[in-house]
Amino acid sequence: xxxxxxxxxxxxxxxxxxxxxxxxxxxxxxxxxxxxxxxxxxxxxxxxxxxxxxxxxxxxxxxxxxxxxxxxxxxxxxxxxxxxxxxxxxxxxxxxxxxxxxxxxxxxxxxxxxxxxxxxxxxxxxxxxxxxxxxx
Numbered sequence: 027x028x029x030x031x032x033x034x035x036x037x038x039x040x041x042x043x044x045x046x047x048x049x050x051x052x053x054x055x056x057x058x059x060x061x062x063x064x065x066x067x068x069x070x071x072x073x074x075x076x077x078x079x080x081x082x083x084x085x086x087x088x089x090x091x092x093x094x095x096x097x098x099x100x101x102x103x104x105x106x107x108x109x110x111x112x113x114x115x116x117x118x119x120x121x122x123x124x125x126x127x128x129x130x131x132x133x134x135x136x137x138x139x140x141x142x143x144x145x146x147x148x149x150x151x152x153x154x155x156x157x158x159x160x161x162x
Contacts, residue, residue, distance in 0.1 A: 032130075033143060034143060067099065068098075069098050069101060072092055099139075109129040109131070111132075112155065127147055134158060
């Protein structure tokens with residue numbers, strides 16, 4: 027299974043004008059969806075992607091695209107406990123990682139999933155936590 031991070035989904039679905047980086051991410055996500063690999067979004071990613079969209083029509087379009095394209099991986103109590111452990115570990119190592127990001131990482135670890143991310147904080151966290159496997 028591969029879990030998609032917010033930055034990836036935002037680049038693919040929210041950007042009206044896509045540069046080379048966004049086009050590359052879009053192609054990679056499309057290839058994943060066409061593969062036999064299960065692809066899902068943590069629930070917090072759905073919330074983050076939809077938050078801040080001021081235009082109602084764009085909000086509806088993005089929401090429909092996400093709901094049609096991806097299954098959701100909802101957080102469990104164990105995911106929240108693992109997220110707290112990851113936040114504490116990162117803080118001890120001098121790395122500040124947001125609450126949503128450690129929850130996304132915890133969900134990937136607990137599901138033995140790979141995380142597709144462009145977030146440098148999550149890349150650095152993966153260097154500290156071998157169980158956090160990134161999709162490259």
